[in-house]
Amino acid sequence: MAFSSSVFSPQTRGTSLLSYSTTTSSFIPTATTTTRANATTQKSFYQQPLRQTRRNNNYGINEVKPKRSSSSSSFGKVIVKAISKRYENVEVLSKEHLAVTLAYDVSQLSDKFSQERGAFTVVFSAGSSINYLRKLVEAPYIGSIDWSKWHVFWVEEPVVPNDHLESNYKFAYNRFISKVPIPASNIHAMDDTLQADAAAEAYEATLKSLIENKVIASSTNGLPRFDLTVLDMGPDGHVGALFSDHPLLHETNKWVSFLRDSPISPPQRITLTLPVINASSNIAMVVSGAGKANAVYSALEEKEEDDDGGDGEKEEYSKLPAEMVVPYEGELKWYLENGAASKLFKKK
Template structure:
């Protein structure tokens, strides 16, 4: 146990006190828009948790059959955030009901902003936050109060506003080197697998997180897995480190693709016109022999793209 204690980092004691959970009705789903022309379509019910998808009349909808996942396009980033909150809340209900825990992996960047509706009614009062276990798909090796810290970003914008148990928030040990922090975080995950907080994939044996909430860089990078970098090909490790990141800061830790792709659900959240060319490359058939990292996201479970109108403008 001593080997993993440094990874079990808690939300600082300055966080607001836990709020009692109150039953509340789910908000109505956001209007869903879909296709290259951003035209409205009628949502339909699908099996499993309360979800909405589009009728497969759009050429984009057919991409789900090609292994590229479901694609949901929204008229604005605000509508995207509303739908993402419902999607996350529904999966929270599903997994807490089925196994009494919900393992959620978040990334940095604009993803945390897109989770903002979860800290508002009805979700802040209806989600059973005590069952959440929160992890990071990657982290910059900087102090937790540093502006580059993904932990700080998530704490300021999300964690400090919801009553997740401090002991269920797993951040890196920022006192260690990049290599040491990666090893320590992997040891932490192995402990949580052994204690059955995290399940494992029957297909791969890698940890199987319930939900990964991922953003994407304008170069197509996912987590801290960058185009053309050797770490894209890592097949054995759960967590690894990088000391030559193309984006500062140079030192980071990151989940590897085998762990990312063992997930039960992945939401790829992309907004903004600056990312439209990469979205086009990822979702349209590409003849490029060298794949972008985002094109390697292929979970054994379900992949859903959450795009705003600008990000989908080239589809």
Template sequence: MAHSGVNNDRGELRIHENLDELKTDLADYIAEVSEAAVKERGVFAVALSGGSLISLMGKLCEAPYNKTVDWSKWHIFWADERLVPKNHSDSNYKLAKDGLFSKVPIVPSHVHSINDSVSAEEAADGYMFVIRQLVKTRLVSVSDVSDCPKFDLILLGMGPDGHVASLFPNHSALKETNEWISLITDSSTPPPERITFTLPVINSASNVAIVATGEIKAEAVHLAINNVEPDRPSLPAQLVQPAQGKLVWFLDKQAASKLDGFRISE
């Protein structure tokens, strides 16, 4: 069996025997969500994060997905970005460009990246402006419960500390309720300056996927999904709770190894 799928109040858990199966299932999932959005709205607005996520999406560049996905309808955003030049090795844009959309026929003007030639504040304001304009034209949907943008899909990795996007444990950005974008100047991992979607935007999406692999993530996965210590401050990943959308976790068996009742069908 490729994976075990379990639904609980923390979303759908898809637990995979190995990385190859996870990558295939993730590509299938993204292709399905893309197809449904294009059918319904004529476009697919997807927000990416950095880290290992892009390499785990790599099968999208291979057959059959490179031909069957309607790449011309994709509009790409970033759930978070490091405020470095676009050709810098820390840039999430560079990671995604090199690993994904230089290999498939995505329309260059549909890639909504951060302006890397202005100050951090101006970059955050400029990105917010772009998203506001695209919400006005309904290229990005709008949530009917929060007035936030409603992305078709937000893809997130998760750090060993339970951070998602650039929302770190105990950071004041977790309490943001009005703004769509937070400027982070003191990231606990370098580089220090980043912009990130806020929780209201993440939780307004139609679909959110959190992808976590490896034993180093097992404790954070356990805390985020099993919700075991009510007195402990919530991990950022625990606070991902789409109001009207669907949350799916893509895990390998190492990342899932500390989950309550964990087992995988052979």
């Protein structure tokens, strides 16, 4: 199941990197219709309507010139460069529209997998990605989604008690899980009574058991195939507890592993490994805040191979963990809040 891209046009669902508009429409999807309220003008220069898109063959990027705005004639002279190798799967939205769009897409996936498999497996991350699920606890979704089919997992968890302030379980429970009728037996938290290594082994055993019971689907290479993994990305480009230049980023044998030297506190963490993340059917990369704009730019910009230095072999650049999220058989979609996407566009 791919993320829905045809239910709303870019003008109604949000804006992709190559389809900006001066207006964003407030709308509330219902079971049968989508209504649009009064449009509100956005001030960001990269949200002006596009007049022209042309290919720059010298640099391999798209140069986009916005229309002249009646409120600011200077916009007609701005060249906006949308630099992205995967712009087809990127949406840039206001905070409100990101929440609305994400809720609609998740509800569609929930309906599909609940009907096809009798279960909908969702992996939660930490941070703002949970906050952007808030529309699911409101009408029409709170009453239309079959919550009994949901099975919830976590991509990573600090080694702290579940009632600790740093617990990802606690954050997700307070902001989302406690507000929807998911059966308690379907909430698969990591064991907070065990040490990091034992907790990682126990969580991997849980995943294997749920595959045997047909709750979690299995990928063609035998990995757990979650229906949806919702990821957040840190300002340094990390996802889950997978950090740049850390050996755990290249773990390929284990499904769940741990580290005791995390660069962010708390230092001990349990995490799904990259192969398991990439085995997901659908991955939603939800990124918010201007503080993450540099990492978003680095993850999505077109890369040029490093010079060979005269030895005839070109070196690969060091990828951010977020760049290494590339589903084997599924689909990745980026949901970017305006601030997080701000470095993708340059004035010239």
